[in-house]
Amino acid sequence: MLAVAHLNAWYGPAQALFDVSLQVGEGELVVLQGLNGAGKSTLLQALIGIGPQVQGDITWDGQAIQAWPAHRRAQAGLGFVAEDRRLFTGLSVHDNLWIAALAEGQGTPAERYARVMQLFPQLQPMLQRPASQMSGGEQQMLALARTLMTGPRLLLLDEPCEGIAPVLVAAMRDALLQLAREGVTLLVAEQNNILADRADRVLVLVSGRLVPQA
Numbered sequence: 001m002l003a004v005a006h007l008n009a010w011y012g013p014a015q016a017l018f019d020v021s022l023q024v025g026e027g028e029l030v031v032l033q034g035l036n037g038a039g040k041s042t043l044l045q046a047l048i049g050i051g052p053q054v055q056g057d058i059t060w061d062g063q064a065i066q067a068w069p070a071h072r073r074a075q076a077g078l079g080f081v082a083e084d085r086r087l088f089t090g091l092s093v094h095d096n097l098w099i100a101a102l103a104e105g106q107g108t109p110a111e112r113y114a115r116v117m118q119l120f121p122q123l124q125p126m127l128q129r130p131a132s133q134m135s136g137g138e139q140q141m142l143a144l145a146r147t148l149m150t151g152p153r154l155l156l157l158d159e160p161c162e163g164i165a166p167v168l169v170a171a172m173r174d175a176l177l178q179l180a181r182e183g184v185t186l187l188v189a190e191q192n193n194i195l196a197d198r199a200d201r202v203l204v205l206v207s208g209r210l211v212p213q214a
Contacts, residue, residue: 001026007056009046016042017208024187029180031196032189034205040189044156048080049073079152083159085143089132100149107151116145119175137164157188
């Protein structure tokens, strides 16, 4: 489904990724672990086509996509939830969701909306609330829900459970595991072991390099 070969990435003259190669199969839950600064965010941004300058091969469903802009990768079925969420904070929860529903993806917009409401019932009473008035954990839920409204086949998640209240960590974890059970492919960067023990595979980045697993 997704294959990465000999990927290198730079921010200006500073190299952040070194010869990274990995594969994510359809329906897999793969966790990417590493300390702050290990390159987890850089790798996810490289896959979706934002951020660093990259060199190497990225293949999605048999097509080389390393030259594609981010919007074309999203249209092809890659969904990205950044650590900083990138919501339209002046808009309501409802409007954040329905703006994303304009994308062409799996299922109709109404089907996607019903699905995210089922996954995140906590959002239901907040639909008219501006995103700026939500807690960090609520914003994280909205960020994931908004990405799901695009109908992605692969979710790239950057620290989805970091820095949010424990009760919302549990809700986020349960939602992600439900998506995995439904066959959504997930590549999740984390350092807090929320999902690692339930993952199909765990990859470890150290100083921009994947560590071989025993």
